[in-house]
Amino acid sequence: MRYFNGTGWLAIFTGTETMIGRTRDVDAWDEATGVALVVDPQRGIRRPVTDYPDFSHLEPASQVVAAIPGGGWRAFWKDEGPDNGPLTEQVLAWLITAKGGATPITVGARGDVDDAESADLLIPPGEE
Template identity: 80%
Template sequence: MHYFNGTGWLEIFNGTQTSIGRTVDVDAWDAATGVGLFVDPQRGTRRPVTDYPDFSHLERADQV
């Protein structure tokens, strides 16, 4: 399966007891830290992946 997004990267989350594992597009990069950011639909804002304990790793995606 191929994934396409603007940054060319995906964030992989393992999940927890209360949330399922998921794959999320890297929406942008934090200019100060270089950490991947994604849009949190519950908060309606960009958040760094490091805010989530179930963040596993980044994977390359095809870039559009």
């Protein structure tokens, strides 16, 4: 699944002796220094990434700027269904990114939501 967040950036941490490597959403930017800020779940505050001794680097993520209804589109996979048969799921919504991309988001029969970028075919409304 493609990774989306509000700023379009992820902070990568390598880990320490007591903490495993991890990825955190960049939540904002410090206005005075320009340093990326992440939420510290233990303290319940935003902290600069440079406060962490294991901060490695930033990586781009897809920044969602809008979501629009699925509009009757469906996603089709040749061999993702029961017994490796076909599977069709309704496109619940399209996530629109800052770079103009549109990612179909499907909802399965059990209500699970995922992107459909791996679909073999996207079927427009009214087509079989």
